[in-house]
Amino acid sequence: MSKKQLALAIDLNVCVGCSACVTSxxxxxxxxxxxxxxxxxxxxxxxxxxxxxxxxxxxxGSFPNTEVVHFPKSCLHCENPPCVPVCPTGASYKRAEDGxxxxxxxxxxxxxxxxxxxxxxxxxxxxxxxxxxxxxxxVDRIYDESLDERDRKPACVLSCPTGARIFGDxxxxxxxxxxxxxxxxxxxxxxxxxxxPANHYLPxxxxxxxxxxxxxxxxxxxxx
Numbered sequence: 729m730s731k732k733q734l735a736l737a738i739d740l741n742v743c744v745g746c747s748a749c750v751t752s753x754x755x756x757x758x759x760x761x762x763x764x765x766x767x768x769x770x771x772x773x774x775x776x777x778x779x780x781x782x783x784x785x786x787x788x789g790s791f792p793n794t795e796v797v798h799f800p801k802s803c804l805h806c807e808n809p810p811c812v813p814v815c816p817t818g819a820s821y822k823r824a825e826d827g828x829x830x831x832x833x834x835x836x837x838x839x840x841x842x843x844x845x846x847x848x849x850x851x852x853x854x855x856x857x858x859x860x861x862x863x864x865x866x867v868d869r870i871y872d873e874s875l876d877e878r879d880r881k882p883a884c885v886l887s888c889p890t891g892a893r894i895f896g897d898x899x900x901x902x903x904x905x906x907x908x909x910x911x912x913x914x915x916x917x918x919x920x921x922x923x924x925p926a927n928h929y930l931p932x933x934x935x936x937x938x939x940x941x942x943x944x945x946x947x948x949x950x951x952x
Contacts (some may be wrong), residue, residue: 733827735926747800752887804925
């Protein structure tokens with residue numbers, strides 16, 4: 729187990745589902761040292777391509793008291809990643825120095841075992857290169873000393889217009905991410921699966937939802 733664990737905390741209270749994180753991830757990883765991601769015939773009837781990050785949008789509540797939730801999803805860089813032990817070539821691995829889970833493209837044979845083992849669906853096979861792709865936390869960027877220190881963060885973090893993505897070492901109690909998780913009761917997805925995801929989610933504030941519900945209740949009482 730690594731002493732340091734880099735990760736993301738996603739603030740669901742301020743994510744607006746703009747997908748800036750998705751497009752910036754695509755842009756950086758198409759031009760970064762990890763190599764271009766395949767996008768063949770992206771506007772055709774049968775497009776092919778991969779994404780390291782996606783945003784799912786859904787509605788919660790019961791009509792008329794409903795709200796839209798935007799839920800970004802990428803590799804969670806688990807402490808106990810199920811994708812690692814199933815890899816027959818050792819291509820899927822977790823770095824000891826910072827806890828980032830990566831794929832060695834030179835060893836990957838595109839067998840899909842890691843993708844099937846991942847409970848989050850966070851890996852996508854590059855059909856053109858026949859290798860598995862996933863979020864790298866922009867490992868080729870965060871350690872690049874040619875960049876200003878403020879720019880040594882994942883592309884998705886830098887591009888988020890609402891500051892919904894926090895990056896850092898969750899094992900450092902003084903870090904912004906660790907403090908945000910502590911103060912906001914950040915949570916892991918499906919802890920009962922014992923994968924111990926490094927990425928956390930900061931829960932939505934129910935105040936807005938309660939205000940909508942109370943406003944509708946007041947209107948009903950006035951009509952009576």
